[in-house]
Amino acid sequence: MTTASDTAREAALLRIARQRQAAKRDGAAHEAAAGPAGPAPLSSAQRRMWLMDRLGGSGAAYHVPFATRVRGPFDPQALGRALTALVRRHEVLRTRYGQCDGEPYQEATDAAPVPVEVVPAEGDAAELLREAAARPFDLTGGPVLRALVVRHAAEDHTVLLTLHHIAIDGGSLAVVARELSTLYGAAVGGDEALSGTLPGPAPQYADFARREHAAMDVLESGLEYWLRRLAGARPVPLPAPAAGSGAAARRGEAALLAEPLPPAVLEGLRATGREHRSTLFTVVLAAAYATVLAATGSTDLVLGCASSHRDRADVRDLVGLCVNTLPVRVDAQDAGVFGELLDRVRDALLEAQQHRDVPFDLIVERLGAAARGADGQPLVDVTADVVRAPIALDLPGLVSEPVEIDLGTAKFGLGFYVEEDRSDGGPPRCLVQYDRARLDEPTARQLLRGFADLLAAVAANPGHPLPEAGVRAAHPAELFLRDRPEVAEAVLLETDGGRPLAYVVPSGVGTLEPMGLRAALRSRLAPELVPAAVTVLDALPRTADGTVDHARLPGAPASAAPVIAGGPREQAVLEAFSELLGRRPAPDADFFLLGGHSLMAVQLADRLRERLGLPLTGLDVMEHRSPRAIAALLDGRDQERAAALAAVRTAARPATPAHGASRTTAARTGTVLVTGATGGVGSFVLRELAARGIPVRALARPESAHLLAADGIEVAEGDLSDPDSLRAAAAGADAVIHAACTFTSPEVDLAAMRAVLDGWRRGAFVFVSSVDAYGQPPVTDVTAETPPAGPFTAYGRAKLDCERMLLEAAGTGGRGGATVARVPIVWGPHARLRDQLRWGATGQFFQAARGGEPIELPARDRGWYGAPWVHGAALARALVSCVERPSGGVVNTVGGHVDWRDFAAELIRLLGSSSEIHATHAGPADDQHPAPSPDFLLHHRRRYRPAAALAGELAERPGEDWRSVLAAMLKH
Structure with missing residues (x-):
């Protein structure tokens, strides 16, 4: 007999088949109309966006939020299908931006479904929308478009699309709005494939960039015009800004x-x-x-x-x-x-x-x-x-207004x-x-x-007289110096080639020390506002009318005393300047006056970061500008790093061995490769390795490599989508902790695992997997010996496949033992983990509690329900222990379990929320065939037993209980 569920399943399969056929037809049409396939150069406008992202100073300045309040019978699933069709149609909306030999390129990725997250509103939802729109983009891996729906009432929603400016402008926004309206109407109307909804293939931005790049030679005459027009400007x-007002x-x-x-x-x-x-x-x-x-x-x-x-x-x-x-x-x-x-x-x-x-x-x-x-x-x-x-x-059938x-x-x-x-x-x-x-x-x-x-x-009146020119405000350094009790008068002299020079007259109160004044200026003002020197004079030279005679101020740049070269770090900076600029500069020479520009700033920062092992961005180069100033900045960061590492070692090392277990304190001679080092799990792993004195090689994308440069950490620049970089990073390591994954692209995760295994030649390998790899086993208590059983989420299936590849490779070709660490939700005070709390599967709890909305718990048909979790620090201890003592198989790294009702109640308490908790009453779920969904995690009814061999590492330490760590996550 055919049941309703069978009919629904057949309809879903038919819908998927139609979508795949439509994708093939659309893809063929695109190929017929498109230009050369493969990577393309960036347009000049895109190049600026890319540079600002690499410089590290753009923040959300180049985010493009597109929000609309819609009232009526809105269908989020239809919007998701329409967005997926739109992204399939316009390659720039699914393009990643890589780098080869210092030059950026763009490359379209395969079309994937666009997730549409629906969260309850918080008041007018303004802060929620701003927070969502400001979340950073990853131009290297994508995506450059994300969708969020805020639910105010049953037929009242705000749709927020956030895009990166590298993929869109104001004119494009009108195109997107028009086409998305058509696609949404078709999706709501039952056209599941959305094939033929829009006329013909769309023009592709990569072709526009190629044409612009090919035409650069013919722009020479126009460029000459601009150079003449702007000469001397x-x-x-x-x-x-007034002293202290702009520096903060x-x-x-x-x-x-x-x-x-x-x-x-x-x-x-x-x-x-x-x-x-x-x-x-x-x-x-x-x-x-x-x-x-x-x-x-x-x-x-x-x-x-x-x-x-x-x-x-x-x-x-x-x-x-x-x-x-x-x-x-x-x-x-x-x-x-x-x-x-x-x-x-x-x-x-x-x-x-x-x-x-x-x-x-x-x-x-x-x-x-x-x-x-x-x-x-x-x-x-x-x-x-x-x-x-x-x-x-x-959107058709809805009343819309912009937000x-x-x-x-x-x-x-x-x-x-x-x-x-x-x-x-x-x-x-x-x-x-x-x-x-x-x-x-x-x-x-x-x-x-x-x-x-x-x-x-x-x-x-167009004949209105122009206002008279005003008097410029004093320089903030001049205002600051005038406020000092030991200074009677102060004036600044602007120079042609760098920062101004300051001149002061002592008041007779206290002692006036030029070096002390400069130190005070550096502590109060932005670096670019600090004078190059402070000179003490008995009196300021005056003109006949009593004003300061700037022409008679001593110490002009030409008469300045010769500068003595600094220490090894300054010499290294000078060498890097010389290599990029083709000539050796003076220690106080200005980066821009030497011919520097944005891309060169990025290249210089990358080179110095690699050689000196200290954090540095292109924006740092552009702000500090001279070799001496950059060297001083690096000196300061070296001191900060040393102090931070000392604190980490003190905090991370236990006072007494847990449960009587002996813990080695001898530093290992081998280097451990850590992938995913900039993520939440990776950050805790790096701390634990540093605490044990184990040398580290951290895999990081070029744009985030500076975040990891610290003593004992060697940065290997690479990416999950770049197999060669993964092989090279693993090749020289003596052990591997593979903690990186995409979460949304299983095919990338599988290819990355193959590449890391290709490079792995010796030592232990620890893979951070997931309890999702168990699927839906027909038992309540799950141990490492419990066999996985379907159905699986795509994420869980990919983890299981990666596990099999690893265990097959372990012990072959000189490789050491392997450990698969199946991990639940990871909690800890880290930005990535905090975002998971607010926007991941638990996000519906968090957003409801923050907005004072009712918290709907998942259906509870029997017994306990909730989820396993582990503190990031406890997980790191377990992972590093597995490097030292490989288990040769699967281990569960679970710190404890949290009941959803307890979790919701604690959220309400910590947020001071007025939310009420409501449990959904529904019929028993079919454990054998549950349908994976965005809230799949919330329906866990199983308990996962931690590995006995890791009990000491996973045991809670002060501040690691779930209530304490939840409070810490909400504070940061």
Whole structure:
């Protein structure tokens, strides 16, 4: 007899078959239309995104959140199918970004289902959405698109798509919204295959990048124009933040100020534009110039604006990054009224647009040191734009409205904006967004006030006189020195080739020591704001009117005393500079003035990190700039590292051997390779190995290698998707702890295991597997001897297959013994483990408790239900013990079990939540054939017995009980 479940299973199989057939048809169509297969170069715009990611300073500045509130009968599964079809159609949405010989490339991966996570709302869900949108991307492995649905009520949801800017721009967002609407409608309507829903194959961004790369030679004439146009240009001299106000802010950390505009102002600005043959945008850009002119007194100004390539038919429907930055240089000298300045801005903008095909990053690279000021600030750090209401994801059958998400990041030091319309129907506003490391709030508010007043004035009268130029604010170092009791007077002298020089006159109170003043400056100000030297004078030279005569200040750069070369670390930095720059620099020479640029900063950091074994990023190079300053930074990090390792050894070593077991304290002579070293498990393993004095080789991607550089740790750069790097990393090791996995790509995990086994030639091998490898055995108590039984999740099946490969290879070809450590949920105060708590299978508990929503427990049909868990430190002790004493088989590394009701109650207590716990009442589950699902983990009804041989290592130590570690995870 055919049952309902049989019918459902047949329908599911038929649906999968149709999807596979559709994928094959779509794939054939793409192959027919696509250009050369395989890796492609990055476009210039993508290259900038990649560099910012590698430099380590972009944070969430290049995340693109696309959120929509939808009301009505929303179907998350249909959205998942539509997103999967969209990602299959546009390769850039499933592209990874690798590196070969220092140069980046892009390569599309196979299409995989796009998971759609559904979580309950927390109040208005604003903080939840911001937190989800700010989660970092991994450009090396992907994905560059993720989806989250926040459930407010049965027919009220917020859909959040977060993408990385490397794969999308504003024009692409409109394409994505349009196509996703069509695909969702088809998915809801029953078109499971979604084949033929959209017309023809889509254009592919890799082809756009190849065309741009091939056309670089023909851009030479346009490049020559820009080099002439920008010759001698300097960055806008923004008023420096007051002492102490900007130093605490991270670069790129933004604040936004707004002021409403009377509705008549916008129409007046449009009328002003018509009178001067200009668009509203050009009028706003001219107002930004006028505001900066008044604030700085500088009349030779370069502002940046965005330019799109989407007016060409071949890129109109292209998903990808098709924008460029235009540097617009305007001479405002003797422009007495706004209308005259507007004419100059219009002409300069039109001229710039004639050469907009030249990538801005190519211009910056060719300008070299001229692309930055003496203080390291970029040439284009001020921008302006007209902002329109964000688009919404218009899904059929639903009422949609856009949701704005402010991630608090800034791509420019200062931005002037005018809202042309607003999604909430409110009045237009003028906005000032600023980087808090570049400006302080009082200065930003003055700029906003001046901008708003000017807009209102020129809307009524284009002949409005330009405001008089103001006086620049004092340098923060000068303000700091003036506040010191031992200093009577202080002044700074700007130099052409580096940081300013400071001059002070003693007050007679206390002792004035130049070295002490510089140390105090370094402790209070950002590195780029610290003067190169502090000189003590009896009195400052004065002009006839009593002002300081800067021309008579002693100690000009040309007369400075010769610098004596430093120690071995400084010599190593100088050598690396020499190799990349082709000449040996002076110890205090400026990186940018020597011809350095962003990619070279990344290369220099990689080289020094590899040679010196100390953490260093490209952003560190760009901020500290001189060999001497970089060497001093590395010296400081060496001291911090030594102190941290000493603390780790003290904290990690037990006072007495557990359960009477003897623990060796002798350092091993062999090196242990640890994969997954930057993850939660890996971090605890590294601590334990350091505590036992065991030398380590840590596998890490190039962009995160600096996180692992410490004494005793050799970094092997590599990736799970790069078999050659895995083989090379394993080849020289005396033992392996393989803790890395993708969680979502079983085929990558299997290939990675094969590669590591190929390189493994001696010593022990410990594989961090999962209790998912047991599948669904028909017993309640599960031991290492319990045979696995289906059905399996894809993740569990991959772990089981990797285990079999390892146990077959153990003991052959000189290899040592192998241990398979089956691991449950791992808990501990680490960022990766914290994210698992908040967004993984337990995330539905956490999000509900944080939002005060009811916590729905899984159906409880009999006895105990919950999940096994282990503390990261206990697991690390067990894994390292298995390296020293291989078991030759499978061991369970379980620290304990937690009941879901107890877990939920503790979450409520720790979060101070008003949530109530509700148990779902359902019929008995079929243990033999449960359907794997996203909440599969919550339905564990089995207890996993830990290995007796590891009881000492797995035993709880102070602070390792589940309540204590849960509290610690919520604090970090």
